[in-house]
Amino acid sequence: MARSVKKTVKKTKKKDSHERKKYNQWDTGRLKSALKEFELKAKDGKPNLRMIARAWGIPKSTLQRRLKGSVVGTAHCSGRKPVLSESAEKELVSVIELLCSRGFPLGMKEIRDLAYQYSEKNGLNAFPSKHREAGYYWFTGFMHRHPELRIRKPEALSAARAMSMNKPVIDKWFTEYENLLTTLGIKHSPDHIWNCDETGLMDHFERRKAVGSAGQPCYQITANERGQTTTVLACFNAVGTFAPLLFVLKGSRLQSKWCVGAPVGSLVRVSPNGWITSSLFAEWAAKFVASLPSSDHRPNLLLLDGHASHVYNLEFLNLMKANNVHIYCFPPHCSHWLQPADKSLFKSVKHHWNEAGWNYTKRSGGGRLQRDEFFSLFLTAWPKAATVETAQNGFRSTGLFPVNRNAIPNTAFAPSQNTDRPAGLNEQSLDVTGAVPPVITAAVVDNSSDLGPAVTIHSDTVTSDVDSLIELSHSLPSSDSVTAAVTCAASPDTPDTSAGSSGDSASVVATTAPAAVTCAASPEKSVMLNPAVATEMPSCTNGTDNLAELCAGDAAAYVSFASLVNVPHRERKATARKRSVPPSYNLTSVMHMSFVEEKMVNKKKTNESGNATRKDKGKRLNEKKSVAETKDKSKKKDTGRPTSKKKQISETVAETKDKSKKKDTGRPTSKKKQISETVALKKAKLNKTEKCHGCGVREGSSEDVEMAQGWIACDMCNKWYHDMCAEESGVLDDDFFTCKTCIA
Numbered sequence: 001m002a003r004s005v006k007k008t009v010k011k012t013k014k015k016d017s018h019e020r021k022k023y024n025q026w027d028t029g030r031l032k033s034a035l036k037e038f039e040l041k042a043k044d045g046k047p048n049l050r051m052i053a054r055a056w057g058i059p060k061s062t063l064q065r066r067l068k069g070s071v072v073g074t075a076h077c078s079g080r081k082p083v084l085s086e087s088a089e090k091e092l093v094s095v096i097e098l099l100c101s102r103g104f105p106l107g108m109k110e111i112r113d114l115a116y117q118y119s120e121k122n123g124l125n126a127f128p129s130k131h132r133e134a135g136y137y138w139f140t141g142f143m144h145r146h147p148e149l150r151i152r153k154p155e156a157l158s159a160a161r162a163m164s165m166n167k168p169v170i171d172k173w174f175t176e177y178e179n180l181l182t183t184l185g186i187k188h189s190p191d192h193i194w195n196c197d198e199t200g201l202m203d204h205f206e207r208r209k210a211v212g213s214a215g216q217p218c219y220q221i222t223a224n225e226r227g228q229t230t231t232v233l234a235c236f237n238a239v240g241t242f243a244p245l246l247f248v249l250k251g252s253r254l255q256s257k258w259c260v261g262a263p264v265g266s267l268v269r270v271s272p273n274g275w276i277t278s279s280l281f282a283e284w285a286a287k288f289v290a291s292l293p294s295s296d297h298r299p300n301l302l303l304l305d306g307h308a309s310h311v312y313n314l315e316f317l318n319l320m321k322a323n324n325v326h327i328y329c330f331p332p333h334c335s336h337w338l339q340p341a342d343k344s345l346f347k348s349v350k351h352h353w354n355e356a357g358w359n360y361t362k363r364s365g366g367g368r369l370q371r372d373e374f375f376s377l378f379l380t381a382w383p384k385a386a387t388v389e390t391a392q393n394g395f396r397s398t399g400l401f402p403v404n405r406n407a408i409p410n411t412a413f414a415p416s417q418n419t420d421r422p423a424g425l426n427e428q429s430l431d432v433t434g435a436v437p438p439v440i441t442a443a444v445v446d447n448s449s450d451l452g453p454a455v456t457i458h459s460d461t462v463t464s465d466v467d468s469l470i471e472l473s474h475s476l477p478s479s480d481s482v483t484a485a486v487t488c489a490a491s492p493d494t495p496d497t498s499a500g501s502s503g504d505s506a507s508v509v510a511t512t513a514p515a516a517v518t519c520a521a522s523p524e525k526s527v528m529l530n531p532a533v534a535t536e537m538p539s540c541t542n543g544t545d546n547l548a549e550l551c552a553g554d555a556a557a558y559v560s561f562a563s564l565v566n567v568p569h570r571e572r573k574a575t576a577r578k579r580s581v582p583p584s585y586n587l588t589s590v591m592h593m594s595f596v597e598e599k600m601v602n603k604k605k606t607n608e609s610g611n612a613t614r615k616d617k618g619k620r621l622n623e624k625k626s627v628a629e630t631k632d633k634s635k636k637k638d639t640g641r642p643t644s645k646k647k648q649i650s651e652t653v654a655e656t657k658d659k660s661k662k663k664d665t666g667r668p669t670s671k672k673k674q675i676s677e678t679v680a681l682k683k684a685k686l687n688k689t690e691k692c693h694g695c696g697v698r699e700g701s702s703e704d705v706e707m708a709q710g711w712i713a714c715d716m717c718n719k720w721y722h723d724m725c726a727e728e729s730g731v732l733d734d735d736f737f738t739c740k741t742c743i744a
Contacts, residue, residue, distance in 0.1 A: 023078050024076040024078055026057060026058050026059065026062065027057075028074045028075060028076070030056045030057055030058060031056070031058050031062070031063070031066070031074045032074050033056055034052055034053065034055075034056040034058050034063055035063070035066060035067070035074070037052055037056070038052055038063070038067065049063065049064060049067075082141065082142075082145070083119070083124070083126040083127070083134075083138060084115065084118070084119070084124075084126070088118070088561070089142065089145065089146065091560060091561050091562070092111075092114070092115070092118075092142075092561050093146050093148070093149065095114075095561045095562055095565050096111065096149065097149075098567070099565065099567065101411055101414035101415075102414055102415055102417065102418055102567065102568065103157055103162055103414075103415040103418065104567075104568055105154050108139055108151070109133070111134075111139065111142075112133040112134040112135075112136075112138075112139055113132075113133050113134075114561065114564060114565065115127070115133075115134035115138070115142075116132055116133045116134050117564050118559065118561055118564060119134075121559035121564070122558060122559055157415060158333070159419075160332075160333045161333045161334070161336060161415075162415035162416055162418065162419070163333075163415075163416055163418075163419045163572070164331060164332055164333035164334055164416070165333070165334055165336075165337060165412055165413060165415065165416050166413065166416045166420070167410075167413045167416070169331055169334075170331070170334065170338075170405070170408060170413075171405065173330075173331050173334075173338075173585065174399070174403070174405040176585060176586075177328065177400075177403070177585075178403050180301070180326070180328060180586060181193075181301070181403065184298075184299045184301060184326065185298065185299075186298060186299065186300075186301060187403070189298065190237060190238030190239045190395070190401050191237050191238070191239045191241065192237070192296075192298055192299070192300045192301060193237055193238045193300075193301050193303070193395070193400065193401055194235055194236065194237045194243070194300060194301065194302045194303065195235065195236065195237075195302070195303045195304070195339065195340045195341055195394070195395070195400075196233060196234065196235035196243070196288075196302060196303075196304050196341070197233070197234065197304065197305065197335070197339055197341035197342065197346070198231050198232065198233045198234075198276055199231070199232055199234070199341075199346045199349065199350070200229040200230065200231055200232075200274075201229070201230050201232055201349075201350070201353055201378075202227040202228070202229050202230075203223070203224070203227045203228055203230075203357070203368065203369040203374075204222060204223070204224060204225075204226060204227025205222065205223075205354055205357035205358045205360075205361055206220060206222060206354075206358075207220060207358060221361070221365075221366040222361070222366070223361060223364075223366055223367060223368035223369065224368055228250050228274060229250070229274050229275075230247060230248065230249055230250070230274055230374065231246075231247070231248040231274055231275055231276050232245060232246070232247055232248075232349075233245065233246035233247075233248075233276060233281075233284060234341060234345060234346075234349075234386070235288060235302075236340075236341075236345070236386075236391045237391070238391070238392065238395040238400070238401040239388075239391075239392070240387070240388030240389075240390075240391040240392055241391075242386055242391070243288050243291055244263075244265040244266050244267065244284075244287050244288065244291055245263055245266040245267070246266065246267045246269070246276070246280070246284040246287075247262065247266060247267065247268045247269070248269055248270065248271050248274055248275065248276050248280060249268070249269070249270045249271075249274060249371065249374075250270065250271070250272070250273060250274030251270040251271075251272075251274075252270065252272060253270065254268065254269065254270045255371075257371075257372045258371045258372055258374070259375075260372055260375065261375035261376050261379060262375045263375075263379070263382070265287075265291070267283065267284055267287055269283070272709075272723065272724065273723075273724035273727070275724070275727055275728065276309060277309060277727060277732075278308075278309045278312075278313045278315070278316070278731075278732075279315075281309045281310065281313060281316055282313060282315045282316045282319065285316050285319050285320060286319060289319065289320070289323045289325065292323075292325075297324070299324045299325070299326055300324065300325045300326070301325075301326050301328055302320065302325055302326070302327050302328070303328050303329075303330065303339070303340075303400065304327065304328075304329060304330070305329070305330050305335045305339060306329050306330065306331075306332050306582075308730060308731050308740070308743075310327075310329070310587070311329060311582060311587060311596075312596055312599065312731050312743070314593075314596050314597065314600060317587055317588060317592075317593060317596065318593075320588060321588045321593070325588075326586065326588050327586070327587035327588045328585055328586055328587070329582075329585045329586075329587055330585075331585070337398065337408055337412050338398050338400075338408075339398065340391070340394030340395045340397075340398050340400060341394065343394050343397050343398055344390050344391070344393050344394035344397065345385060345386065345390055345391065345394055348384070348385035348390055349381065349382065349385040349386070351385075352380075352381035352382075352384045352385050353377075353378070353381045355381070356377050356380045356381045357369065357377060360373075360377055418568055418569055418570055419569075419570050419571075419572050420572075580599075580743070582595060583595055599743070603715065603731070603736050603738055604736070606715045606716050606736075606738070607715045607736035609715075610713075610715040610716070610718075610736075690711075690720050691720075692704075692711075692720060692721050692722045692725055693719045693720065693721055693725075693729070693739070694721045694722060694725025694726065694728065694729040695722060695725050697722070699711070699720070709722040709723050709724055710722070710723045711723070712726050712732070712737050713737070714730065714737060714738055714739040714742060715736050715737060715738055716738055716739075716742040717739065717741065717742055719739060721737070721739070726739075730742070730743060731743060
């Protein structure tokens with residue numbers, strides 16, 4: 001009997017549908033070598049294509065397509081071609097980088113809208129018209145094809161800083177700084193070049209990023225809503241030596257327990273708002289001078305910003321000048337690039353301070369940092385930040401030592417071009433198209449376009465510089481009837497209108513013919529061209545897909561990305577008002593010292609005249625009150641009827657209560673009573689409309705009552721400020737106050 005044999009069938013595992021085959025794993029360099037080997041063997045005989053592909057690790061079909069010519073080049077080209085051409089995407093990248101450098105970066109939504117407008121204007125129909133924007137997957141592919149672009153969180157930059165960080169101003173400042181170092185003989189002495197600055201440390205600690213559950217809220221417990229600020233003044237030289245520190249706590253009276261654990265040799269003081277004042281800064285200056293080595297008689301140079309407590313502090317300037325310490329000030333609103341403390345030290349200090357504070361919050365379960373625990377936390381963060389490497393890197397990155405003005409990159413000056421006054425074309429040019437620049441035969445301005453003023457430059461070889469276009473559009477006269485004649489570089493019938501142009505200067509040539517493009521591919525056809533995009537159009541000889549279609553067919557005029565984007569520009573209007581600016585960056589010079597002394601004399605005079613005007617105003621107010629009271633009395637006519645008994649009793653009770661309250665005990669009023677009285681006074685002023693010109697808080701509002709701050713008026717313009725705002729917004733002394741606008 002035959003035995004039946006059971007066949008066992010191996011079950012093969014089905015491949016997961018999500019597991020896709022990976023393509024383009026070969027190297028482009030090996031493909032080039034395989035093509036060269038095939039060419040060499042083809043001369044001797046018939047080469048074996050399969051063996052060559054296997055030897056170099058290249059797919060046979062990939063090598064075969066390159067040899068047949070169906071695919072040009074050795075780069076990876078699998079998948080569909082991008083919707084926009086390579087030159088168009090390069091132009092878009094240039095526009096994105098330009099706006100980012102100017103301080104107006106584009107977001108994902110704006111880039112998608114811009115790509116859709118470009119496609120619609122040029123008739124590409126690349127994106128659906130339902131949402132009127134490019135798709136999300138196009139944007140991700142665009143970012144993948146251009147790794148030089150990244151999605152980043154922009155840093156806030158004020159318009160004043162953007163306008164002040166100007167290359168001519170910085171070059172002039174560096175020239176004076178280098179001359180001063182040479183005059184003092186300390187150009188090669190880093191231990192005699194110092195920098196001091198203040199920063200604020202808050203007792204409110206937060207983490208910027210944390211890991212939590214997806215789809216669930218992630219909370220972080222903090223001790224308080226805002227926190228209090230403690231001012232820390234640090235000073236160090238280019239070698240890495242640190243001077244004594246100054247700490248300014250918020251308070252009216254310094255307690256001894258607050259100073260426990262303070263660094264050796266440091267100063268601990270208090271102020272009503274925790275900010276530094278002119279007197280505190282002069283006190284620290286005496287400590288700084290005492291810490292300098294007495295054996296070295298060479299001069300020292302102290303670099304600082306233009307705060308009012310520095311520039312107009314006559315006591316501080318006289319002390320420094322008497323001890324052979326020269327003061328040199330940074331240009332206004334430029335400390336974020338020129339000050340070593342801002343560039344290196346304080347970034348590290350605040351990073352380690354926040355780390356230490358967050359650990360304290362976790363240990364205490366959300367407890368608030370007490371005043372007597374401030375220095376125990378500070379000493380854990382300060383040694384990690386105040387290192388020799390940090391100090392030296394700060395001076396090196398700002399170009400202060402060794403002196404190197406090229407340490408400031410050109411990107412730092414780009415935001416200032418938004419407010420530059422027109423002084424000719426820019427020195428640098430940016431090629432927006434990324435293609436061969438066209439030859440342009442006229443320069444005109446066209447304001448008729450909906451896209452804003454447009455400019456066509458007349459030159460033999462012109463690059464597509466958006467900066468030059470913007471500046472030239474503000475300097476040339478506007479015309480609605482003037483157009484331009486534009487001819488491609490390959491066209492043999494180019495009209496010669498370059499007479500009158502010399503060098504790199506641009507000349508304006510008005511023609512009556514409309515703007516047209518004549519292409520070498522079809523010389524019998526001319527395409528009407530908007531003058532706004534004439535300079536941005538790539539040449540017909542560069543093989544651009546869009547332009548080849550434009551030259552061959554009856555398509556509309558080519559529209560570039562640069563013509564769809566408006567580069568922001570704000571005019572700086574010249575004012576006739578004379579501003580009293582300090583005459584020199586050298587604050588210990590004779591010119592500046594006499595300037596400050598003259599300022600102080602003028603302030604005393606204005607203070608005296610201001611007191612007189614206040615008295616006159618007080619008299620006028622009293623007169624107005626008396627007139628109003630007489631009017632009220634006249635309105636209350638005597639009816640002749642006796643007052644009721646209940647009314648008489650209530651009036652007598654009220655009078656006795658007022659008399660009992662106003663008993664003079666001879667004792668000084670307590671602090672709590674004084675605060676309550678000031679709060680009551682502020683509540684009584686709720687009907688007034690005066691507001692602080694420093695913080696904008698209105699007098700008598702709930703915020704004003706919570707601040708519990710006094711009010712003071714400028715002696716010159718009579719604008720009102722809080723006491724804490726007056727110290728930051730001008731020059732405040734015990735006898736007078738003048739705001740920044742009146743000083744300038």
